[in-house]
Amino acid sequence: MAKRNKDTGAEEKILAAARKVFIAKGMAGARMQDIADEAGINKALLHYYFKSKEQLFETIFTEVMGNLIPRIKSLLLSDLSLYEKIEQFCDQYISVISQNPYLPIFILNELHKQPSVMIAKMFGGGLPDLHKFTAQIEKEVKSGKIKPISPVHLIMNMMGLCIFPFLGKPLLSAILGIDALQFQLAMEQRKKAMPQFIFDAIRK
Amino acid sequence: MAKRNKDTGAEEKILAAARKVFIAKGMAGARMQDIADEAGINKALLHYYFKSKEQLFETIFTEVMGNLIPRIKSLLLSDLSLYEKIEQFCDQYISVISQNPYLPIFILNELHKQPSVMIAKMFGGGLPDLHKFTAQIEKEVKSGKIKPISPVHLIMNMMGLCIFPFLGKPLLSAILGIDALQFQLAMEQRKKAMPQFIFDAIRK
DNA sequence: GCCATAATTAACCAAATGGTTAACAAAGGT
DNA sequence: ACCTTTGTTAACCATTTGGTTAATTATGGC
Numbered sequence: 001m002a003k004r005n006k007d008t009g010a011e012e013k014i015l016a017a018a019r020k021v022f023i024a025k026g027m028a029g030a031r032m033q034d035i036a037d038e039a040g041i042n043k044a045l046l047h048y049y050f051k052s053k054e055q056l057f058e059t060i061f062t063e064v065m066g067n068l069i070p071r072i073k074s075l076l077l078s079d080l081s082l083y084e085k086i087e088q089f090c091d092q093y094i095s096v097i098s099q100n101p102y103l104p105i106f107i108l109n110e111l112h113k114q115p116s117v118m119i120a121k122m123f124g125g126g127l128p129d130l131h132k133f134t135a136q137i138e139k140e141v142k143s144g145k146i147k148p149i150s151p152v153h154l155i156m157n158m159m160g161l162c163i164f165p166f167l168g169k170p171l172l173s174a175i176l177g178i179d180a181l182q183f184q185l186a187m188e189q190r191k192k193a194m195p196q197f198i199f200d201a202i203r204k
Numbered sequence: 205m206a207k208r209n210k211d212t213g214a215e216e217k218i219l220a221a222a223r224k225v226f227i228a229k230g231m232a233g234a235r236m237q238d239i240a241d242e243a244g245i246n247k248a249l250l251h252y253y254f255k256s257k258e259q260l261f262e263t264i265f266t267e268v269m270g271n272l273i274p275r276i277k278s279l280l281l282s283d284l285s286l287y288e289k290i291e292q293f294c295d296q297y298i299s300v301i302s303q304n305p306y307l308p309i310f311i312l313n314e315l316h317k318q319p320s321v322m323i324a325k326m327f328g329g330g331l332p333d334l335h336k337f338t339a340q341i342e343k344e345v346k347s348g349k350i351k352p353i354s355p356v357h358l359i360m361n362m363m364g365l366c367i368f369p370f371l372g373k374p375l376l377s378a379i380l381g382i383d384a385l386q387f388q389l390a391m392e393q394r395k396k397a398m399p400q401f402i403f404d405a406i407r408k
Numbered sequence: 409g410c411c412a413t414a415a416t417t418a419a420c421c422a423a424a425t426g427g428t429t430a431a432c433a434a435a436g437g438t
Numbered sequence: 439a440c441c442t443t444t445g446t447t448a449a450c451c452a453t454t455t456g457g458t459t460a461a462t463t464a465t466g467g468c
Contacts, residue, residue, distance in 0.1 A: 010415075010416085025232070025317070026230075026232065026313075028229070028230065028232040028233035029232035029233075029317065031454090031455070031456090032455075032456060032457085033454095033455075033456095041416080041417090042416060042417050042418080043417095043456090043457090044416075044417065044418085044419095044457085044458080044459090045415075045416055045417075046457095047456085047457060047458075048414095048415075048416075051457090052456080052457080053455095053456065053457090102316070105312060105313060105316050107375075108309060108371050108372060108374075108375065109230075109309060109313050111374045111375055112306070112309050112373075112374060113229070113233065115374035115377075115378075118374070119374065119375075119378045123378075127378060127379060127381075128379055130379065130380070147404065149397075149401075150390075152380050152382065152390055153390065153393070153394065153397060153401075155376075155380065156365075156368065156369045156372075156376060156390075156394075157365055157401065159368060159372060159376075160364040160365050160367070160368030160369065160372075161360075161361055161364050161365065163364070163368060163372070164360065164363060164364030164367060164368045164371075165360045165364065167312050167368075167371060168312060168360075168363060168364075168367075169316075170312075170315045170316060170319035170322070170323065171311075171312065171315055171323075172359075172360060172363075173319075174319075174323045174327075174331060175331060175332055175334065176334070176356050176359065177331075178356065186354075186356055186357065186360075189357070190357065190360075193353075193357060197353075197357075197361065197405045197406075198405070200351065200404065200405045200406070201401045201402070201404040201405035202401075202404070214445075214446085235424085235425070235426090236425075236426060236427085237424090237425075237426095245446080245447095246446060246447050246448080247426090247427090247447095248427085248428080248429090248446075248447065248448085248449095249445075249446055249447075250427095251426085251427060251428075252444095252445075252446075253445095255427090256426080256427080257425095257426065257427090
């Protein structure tokens with residue numbers, strides 16, 4: 001008898017399917033049947049491997065976040081200069097998101113619907129330590145190398161400049177009249193343009 | 205007999221309730237029963253005034269968008285200088301969103317789930333005309349008053365800097381360790397700080 | 409070959425959910 | 439007073455949906 005699914009590894013296929021469906025439709029919009037179909041298996045098999053939608057979602061969410069957070073933590077804790085950190089932050093953030101363009105809206109959306117629960121799932125008690133980074137900013141400000149700016153605003157700015165275009169892609173594409181390729185190109189440019197923009201803004 | 209609901213005007217109450225519930229939970233997450241409860245009426249009465257969830261959602265969505273778009277269109281088409289436009293854009297955008305902090309995630313989320321449908325609902329064929337604004341930017345660039353920057357990037361930057369903090373509020377509050385009041389204060393500051401930041405970035 | 413265990417499925421179930429019906433109450437015109 | 443139209447409700451219905459069951463099919467050790 002020919003096997004129904006060429007490659008085995010049902011659990012893998014389920015995870016891949018769940019990732020895809022949850023990220024595309026969110027927790028509320030995703031259907032267990034969709035995930036089963038996407039994985040090419042029976043719905044009951046989903047519950048054989050993952051006892052509930054809740055649990056499957058949590059698995060995916062923590063997996064996704066566990067992929068992003070260490071990257072950022074290590075960057076912010078490194079010994080690079082402020083300029084280098086901003087450079088790398090923009091480059092890395094835009095690169096990762098370019099490869100997973102729907103991650104931001106997925107994450108922010110779930111975070112918005114249940115803030116405390118999701119924050120807890122993301123950082124198991126251990127929030128990222130921004131102290132080193134904020135101290136670095138404050139030092140540059142005090143020593144007069146850059147204009148006065150609060151770390152809070154600078155961080156918001158960095159994130160907004162890198163992430164927003166992906167969140168707003170459908171809107172931006174429409175009003176700016178750009179297609180997928182032009183968008184991709186623009187994102188590529190922003191890897192270098194954003195650090196430049198930020199430094200031009202804060203340099204004295 | 206005492207009336208169940210002090211004030212009449214069921215339709216008004218339904219719209220208010222639907223706005224609240226849809227914006228908080230999105231189309232997929234909202235329940236018709238939630239809306240009925242929120243409005244203090246029977247679920248059947250919802251369908252008396254609005255024949256389906258789809259139609260009620262559409263009513264709310266177009267209402268909400270119809271509130272925002274003209275404001276922006278008129279700003280971009282006005283005769284203000286580039287600096288003044290950026291100033292007003294940031295001030296107005298941040299003001300409006302501060303009063304409806306969940307609008308952005310609601311809009312971008314629905315836009316993400318059905319881009320073409322929602323874009324069509326937002327702009328009934330008449331996309332906002334950015335030509336005047338982009339020409340203004342290009343003129344300032346050519347005349348050497350500001351650094352070379354593509355209108356596409358500048359617009360993305362303006363929007364990202366103004367809107368992102370609201371989209372990322374739960375995340376930002378957590379990692380930056382700020383409470384609702386501090387957040388509100390920061391947004392107030394950004395009304396002036398963002399135009400300054402942007403102009404510092406592009407001025408030669 | 410035989411058996412225990414793991415993988416997989418079709419059929420089923422109960423709760424949730426969008427939507428409908430039919431009856432009833434209010435309001436307003438005549 | 440009477441009738442028509444509008445507003446409102448409780449009960450009901452059909453479908454969707456997350457989840458379960460019981461039976462069937464590999465799989466691997468012996």
